[in-house]
Amino acid sequence: HTDLSDTSRPRFYLLTMYPYPSGDLHIGHWYICTPTDAIARYHRMNGDNVFFPIGFDAFGLPAENAAIKSGVHPAAWTMRNVQNMRRQFRSMGATFDWASEVVTCQPDYYRWNQWLFLRLLEAGLAYRKMAAVDWCPKDQVVLAREQVEGPDRVCWRCGTQVIKRDLEQWFFRITSYADELLDFEGIDWPEPIRAMQTNWIGRSEGAEVVFLTAPSDHHEGGEELRVFTTRPDTLFGATFMVLAPEHPLVERVTAPDRTADVDAYVYETRRRSEIERLSTDREKTGVPLGTDAINPVNGERIPIWIADYVLSGYGTGAIMAVPAHDERDYEFATRFGLPIRRVIAPAGTSDDEIVEGAFIAHTPDERVVNSGPYSGMSADEGFRRIVADLESRDQGTATVTYRIRDWLISRQRPWGTPIPVVYCEGTPSCGIVPVPDDQLPVLLPDDFQYRPEGGNPLTWTDSFYRTTCPRCGGPAHRETDTMDTFVDSSWYWWRYLSPQATDVAIDTDLEGTWTPVDQYTGGAEHAVMHLLYSRFFTKALNDLGIVHEREPFKKLFNQGQILGADGERMSKSRGNVQDPGELVSRYGADAVRLFLMFMGPWDQGGPWSASGIEGVHRFLRRVWTVVLDPIGVEGEPERFDDVWAAERSLLVAAHRTLRDVTDDHAGFRWNTMVAKLMELTNLLMRYRGTAVAGSAGWDEATRLLLLMLAPIAPHVSEELWSKRLEVAGVMWRSIHAEAWPPFDPALVVADSIELPVQVNGKLRDLVPMAPGLPPDEIERLVMARPKVQANLDGLTVVKVVHVPGRLVNIVVR
């Protein structure tokens, strides 16, 4: 158990993503946790006060599905799994700080979700609105945009295709932080995650341009039609406009003789909006409204169309179409015979060259053409001047648009944190009333019943649903939506610091000294969910004065994913889940740990195959042998002419290994670390049974070997360390209380080297010599070699390249 108040040592907060209590640990949990445990152990050996907590992300749908199937309450199912997994976790030999555990489905945790929700609500960062939201028909739950995956737009949990529904829902205003979330200054995160978050936020710089509808027989004109464009420099190339079919202006400006067609198209769009509309390779469709718009830069009248390739949810839901310089507009114009006007010309082309396809490249030497006073400018200058002129005439503004949407947190499920508001039914009604802090937590009922037809049991569980208005005391009912479980995981690392605190969500003092988290480890699958939400929460809670920092995790490492033997993601339904239990009982926890580390780079993962585990198992047995039985009984001991030299070479090898292993810890390069320890063990094995085996050098090498193994193979190293102490007659002390040893710099420098010699870049000889000789001496030694001479025979030496300590290359002709 970590003493969080200890200020005498450097603090190190090591966090690994807490698991969902699905029932059993699988090999993937080991792949995340055991190397992370090695990090913890290594830091402890280096004198750090390490805080390495664990907990359970305990709300969520699997518990409900189990409950519906078996009739067990989700809480009972979940807590039983938690118990089981706690037990299984212990078999890893991971040094988790169990005293700091949090289980998010317990009232003493979710109470603070509610408290934080109320703070966000007060700050205007939580709000309720009617919106077209993604609905999973199978799970009967609304999904955040981030939880809808792939081109088919399926539910991230169950893979069912989602549909759109208009519902009143609670949101967190993550978009307020869009710009700051793009800034990764001061945190050391992997490039792929930063790229994914950056793409997800999707910042586009451009301008909103105000078009006006043109007057005609059926329409007096003058309606404002705002469009967003990233290319205001192409404004003169706009030959038509396109509105999303859902655009509010459609009804008002459609010509009477076009109404039938337009209504039919809008209806068609609604009907198929779920599937076909998403397909990018579908042929473009659309209909004209029979009304024109006026281009603010040149007064030109251009027709207004509606088409489903324009999305209502992005920008203003309307675009100016510039077919010469936008592929989609080009495709549309070609299909419907609309004019295409070139307004950007790449260098070396004439202004009116026949356009084939859309020219969209953005190069410094392209220029604006066919654009009145702006013709001849560079595209960049045209951009700036056109926007400036629009702004001066109130016809547009420079604008930034984002792809990211506010975080939809409402879930229509009973197994989550109740959103702490009530709906007053008094007359007059107080409306939506937040539950006062002193009435928290709003407890989940422990007696809710599912119905076969589905639906949220909280809506018919009167003990929960019926309440009184905290403001007027009149009749009221509770909000029955619960929070997305990603709310729980957006602040849990702070709660670990004081999981039992009853007066605060986050202990400010401990938060100030222990966070941000020094090192976070976990999978990359949460790149635009958990990892983005957590950054948002940190910034929001910082603005609310609840925490001191603006970034939650200083360093992030994403380990790869262990796939099933079939190369697919492990899942119960595929039947490819690997249970480590059998391997652990057969080979021991340390062999499983080392095998997972030895497989390859930690950030790579890969398909599971246990076929190589014999290798690390044999390795550990050889370690056992060299430590406990250095002399052996079998065979004739090999004789050494020079025991002293052999002993020294062993010492040199041990200290070089120590240097390299220390280095590998910094980059979590477990695979090469294990390989180097195997090499050292193989060398010890070679000297086993010889006079070297009893020497002080042997003793030092085996001592270092065990210390180097301690973080990664904690059980075997402890066992052998104990026996070693016993043999030496020294009082027992755990290897895990030992300090990480320093390597001896004098021992790692080579006292002789084999210098590679190339002739014309091809390796021809290895020349033994002392290191650091002067070049002319090296050349003399090299040229004296028969092999070198043979390769120079009859040729002229043009030059000799010396790379000190690396090689010599003789260039001949």
Add this chain to the structure above:
RNA sequence: GCCGAGGUGGCGGAAUAGGUAGACGCGCCAGGUUCAGGACCUGGUGGCCGCAAGGUCGUGUGGGUUCAAGUCCCUCCCUCGGUACCA
């Protein structure tokens, strides 16, 4: 399409301030040990030619830079992850 990661023996993978390609392990082959099997130990193991010494080719493709390229530059191909008509 765009963004990101990657392509090295039969397999997992080593090696990037350019400098001995294939560390380490699996598998396989041979030998030792064993009644036998297993386990363990020793040696071998990129392709081709060769008894060997040695030679030669070789890091997805094709070019380039360099005394020297898996590593740097350009072209193309493929695999995986993310995204998806975002204006």
